[in-house]
Amino acid sequence: MTKQKSVSLTRFELEIMRVLWDLERASVRELQENLSEKRRPAYTTVQTIVRRLEEKGAVHRLRKIGNALIFEPAIARKAVHGRLITELLQMFGGSARPLMAHLAEMGKLNLEDVRELETLITEQQENPPDSPVAKGKRERKAR
Amino acid sequence: MTKQKSVSLTRFELEIMRVLWDLERASVRELQENLSEKRRPAYTTVQTIVRRLEEKGAVHRLRKIGNALIFEPAIARKAVHGRLITELLQMFGGSARPLMAHLAEMGKLNLEDVRELETLITEQQENPPDSPVAKGKRERKAR
DNA sequence: CCAATCCTACTACATTTGTAGGTATTGCGT
DNA sequence: ACGCAATACCTACAAATGTAGTAGGATTGG
Missing domain, CATH: 1.10.10.10 (Winged helix-like DNA-binding domain superfamily/Winged helix DNA-binding domain)
Known part of the structure; x- marks a missing residue:
């Protein structure tokens, strides 16, 4: 909603x-x-x-x-980013692979990044989207 | 040139x-x-x-x-893509990590992709940019 | 309370982008 | 050689985007 x-x-x-x-x-x-x-x-x-x-x-x-x-x-950064990524992805035929390859070629990705990513993906698979843990606000900066 | x-x-x-x-x-x-x-x-x-x-x-x-x-x-797909990626990357603070994380979250990346990527990066490190091997055209489709 | 300052609301305009019509040309088939 | 059909070429225009000026209201320091 x-x-x-x-x-x-x-x-x-x-x-x-x-x-x-x-x-x-x-x-x-x-x-x-x-x-x-x-x-x-x-x-x-x-x-x-x-x-x-x-x-x-x-x-x-x-x-x-x-x-x-x-x-x-009034809109989440994430939502907008998602849109942009999706759009870019379409330029690459919808798959993330060519994009990744490109990033690697540009030297924007190193092994450490990839390893970290690997961990992230593994965690995500264990913690599906709406696991009760992540419900609600996750941070709040004093300002 | x-x-x-x-x-x-x-x-x-x-x-x-x-x-x-x-x-x-x-x-x-x-x-x-x-x-x-x-x-x-x-x-x-x-x-x-x-x-x-x-x-x-x-x-x-x-x-x-x-x-x-x-x-x-008259311009290479790669060149244009590179530009687009760089631009998008700037939205993410110039680092590829948040972008990758986003892709993972969107389910656009799985472990297999990442493993493949790992291999790719390793190869690239062994084969620096202008190693004599990769000089010139690398593929040519019959058409 | 009054003027200097800061901000908003409105308006304007050039450039870029998307979209397409009309007319001049060009090849091709007969 | 001729006319038809497809294409190129030029022109136009509306909407989106980038850029900014002006008038007038609100705030506040003195």
Whole structure:
């Protein structure tokens, strides 16, 4: 339930979301300041993107501090990432293998990574998706 | 040498390229017919995209058959894929691990895949990039 | 309480992307 | 040689995206 439509985000929107996910919540000003030095558009530009994200249901207003609106993500990073991955995977014929091979070739994967991954997969097989353990919030950062 | 500028392709352009890479060479008609049943726009639409791809240097005219132009890719699938992967990776903080974890969670990776990958990486470490063995074309499909 | 400041809401506009129509050409079959 | 059918080529336009300015309301330090 509470299933949100799978919004499709543009490059720049994704960039903003990346920052917002990292900060957990932020004002437009904070978002702008946290963009990478390269490609940091005007304040109002960021504002516009945030508005569009709001329209798309990707973020929502949490509250006001002073006269500034504080936004927080309305969609999970994981969900969006999943979408992106799926899309990329399609370019590779739907299978993860060629993608992995590519990563290896690019030197983005070493044996240690793979070993770790192996452990992860094994664990997952033992702990199916909705095992009672992982129910509910899993972390909460003070901020 | 012969280094082509890393063109950036849109969704639809990528879709066309995907087909073209698969077919190795094709006319606009063939490209259109080989798009997935969903999302198959008008002939002239495909033509427009092909023209833009040509302008971007992503494809070029190979020859004419009848009065139809035959196109072929002018950029390697691998190069484009690499770009896409790098981009996606940035969303994940530049490291491949979270991506892998995600794939595992999505059930897109099983132990067999990982084992295979392990082998691959090991081989790559033994056979550095420009070892004389791998020089030149590595496969050639009869067609 | 008042002005300097900060923020929002609205509007605008250029560029890119998706989509396609109309017209000029070109080969081919007869 | 001619006309038909398929194709190329040019043009157009709507929607999405990136980018930003302006007007006016809210906040707050003094």
